[in-house]
Amino acid sequence: MANETILLVEDDADIRELVRYNMEREGYKVVANASAEEAKSVIAKRIPSLILLDLMLPGMDGFSFCRELRKDERTAKIPVIMVTARVEDADIVAGLEVGADDYVTKPFSARVLVARVKTALRRREVEPEDTADTLIRGPFEIDRTHHVAKTKGKPVALTVGEFKVLDLFMRRPGVVFSRYQIVDAIHDGEHASTDRAVDVLIVGLRKKLGGCSDWIETIRGVGYCMRLP
Numbered sequence: 001m002a003n004e005t006i007l008l009v010e011d012d013a014d015i016r017e018l019v020r021y022n023m024e025r026e027g028y029k030v031v032a033n034a035s036a037e038e039a040k041s042v043i044a045k046r047i048p049s050l051i052l053l054d055l056m057l058p059g060m061d062g063f064s065f066c067r068e069l070r071k072d073e074r075t076a077k078i079p080v081i082m083v084t085a086r087v088e089d090a091d092i093v094a095g096l097e098v099g100a101d102d103y104v105t106k107p108f109s110a111r112v113l114v115a116r117v118k119t120a121l122r123r124r125e126v127e128p129e130d131t132a133d134t135l136i137r138g139p140f141e142i143d144r145t146h147h148v149a150k151t152k153g154k155p156v157a158l159t160v161g162e163f164k165v166l167d168l169f170m171r172r173p174g175v176v177f178s179r180y181q182i183v184d185a186i187h188d189g190e191h192a193s194t195d196r197a198v199d200v201l202i203v204g205l206r207k208k209l210g211g212c213s214d215w216i217e218t219i220r221g222v223g224y225c226m227r228l229p
Contacts, residue, residue, distance in 0.1 A: 004121060007048035008032040009039045009065070010083070011057050015106075019052060019083075022110040023117070034058070036065035043075060050120055052113075055084040055095070063098050070099035079120040083108065089221040093178050096222065101175055123174050123228065137170040137226070139212045151212050161186045162205045169216065169226035178223040 006023050010016045011034045020030045031048065033039045035058050042048070051069070055062035062082060069075040082095045085106040092103050101123075102116050133145045141150040142163070149156045149163055158166065164186040168177065177185075179198040186201075202224055206213035217227050 004049040005029045005031060005046070006117065007039055007042060007051045009034075009036060009051065009057065009062070010054045011035065012054075015054075015083075018110065019113070022114055026114055026118075028117075036060035036062070039065070047074060048078060050079045050081065050117060052117070053080055053082050053100070055082060055086055055091070063094060066095070066100055067098045079123070081113075081116055081120060083113065092222055093180075096176060096178050097180055119174065119228070123172075135167070135170050137173060138215060140166065140170060140209075140215070142167055142170060151209055156208050158205070158208060161201050162208065165201060165205055169224070173226045174228045176219045176222050176225045182223070 006028050008016060008019055008023075008030055010019065010032065013034075016032045016034070020032055023030045028049075031042055033042060037059050039051075053062045053066060057065070062084065066080055066082070069078060069080065079101045080099065081102040081104060082100045083104045083106065084091070084095075087105045095103050101120055104113055104116055134141065134143050139152045141153075142148070144167070147163060149158050149166060165182060168182065168185045182198050182201075202216065202218075206216055209216070215226055217225050219225060
């Protein structure tokens, strides 16, 4: 933890100090900035371990900044947690769709925010390479080369779309994917073009996973994810 640096992008000075105090108490180094433009200067010199990002910033807003981060190879995999007063479902979905890993609404509990940060950093440490041919997570195993999926060692007959969704969830356990992100993940083969189509796909996948179906969690108003082992 000693080498983990959190980049805080927040224009409210009181919130900056509150977050800084609680994160430093946990042993993290915190670099605080009041705008996305200032944060870019920091990132140009050193890549942080995680970014806590407000949405309503002077100049470039948090949505645009997160979108830029995800397009840059140097910053594409930095965990980003949005911390904002915008609490509508549409805002949460929009935040996740531009690449945020998590979304915390204000006012927030400092203990909860610290827990979210620890979870995001732990998730980054255990994430496998996307190029791995075989991936094992909990009771699941997938072989991309032979397009084989197993649950507790037993083969499961999945459609192309179901296989891609399971692969997506296994590569990013704990990350909540919106329906639009799931559509993007299965853009060829069985293309799900509506919210309802995605929901039906998830229902079918859960049914085939049988007793392990509870690993696929529904996050009401946002989307779906695979729980952490």
